[in-house]
Amino acid sequence: MRRNAAPYVIASLFLPGLGSPLLGRVRNGLVLMGTTIGCWVAWMIVFVTLIPSFPAPTRRGFLVVMAIFWPIGMVAWVLGIVDAVRGTQAWNREHGLPE
Numbered sequence: 543m544r545r546n547a548a549p550y551v552i553a554s555l556f557l558p559g560l561g562s563p564l565l566g567r568v569r570n571g572l573v574l575m576g577t578t579i580g581c582w583v584a585w586m587i588v589f590v591t592l593i594p595s596f597p598a599p600t601r602r603g604f605l606v607v608m609a610i611f612w613p614i615g616m617v618a619w620v621l622g623i624v625d626a627v628r629g630t631q632a633w634n635r636e637h638g639l640p641e
Contacts, residue, residue: 544639550626558619561626565633574622581615584608 550561559574585608634640 544637545630545633547627547630550630551623554619554622554626558615559622559625562622562629565626565629567625567629570625570629571622574618574625577618578615578622581611581618585611585615 545565550564552561553564554561557575558578559571562568562571562574564571588604588608
């Protein structure tokens with residue numbers, strides 16, 4: 543049976559990288575989930591808890607560091623969606639089904 547990419551993409555939209563393990567690509571999914579969630583959690587911890595307690599000059603340093611984590615998390619989220627689409631295409635190709 544041909545697989546449709548839509549359910550896997552929707553799953554990856556709600557939980558980054560979830561579409562990959564659902565397709566059987568567990569390692570890809572875990573790496574993408576871990577990267578995205580780890581970056582977002584690190585960003586939130588520093589932004590919410592640490593920044594208000596430091597003087598203004600130190601805050602800029604933390605904001606610069608966190609400005610690195612947020613884009614990495616976003617890129618991993620998008621890569622999770624792309625991996626879900628490519629995974630369905632690969633599965634369909636492997637089973638001789640048309641795109």
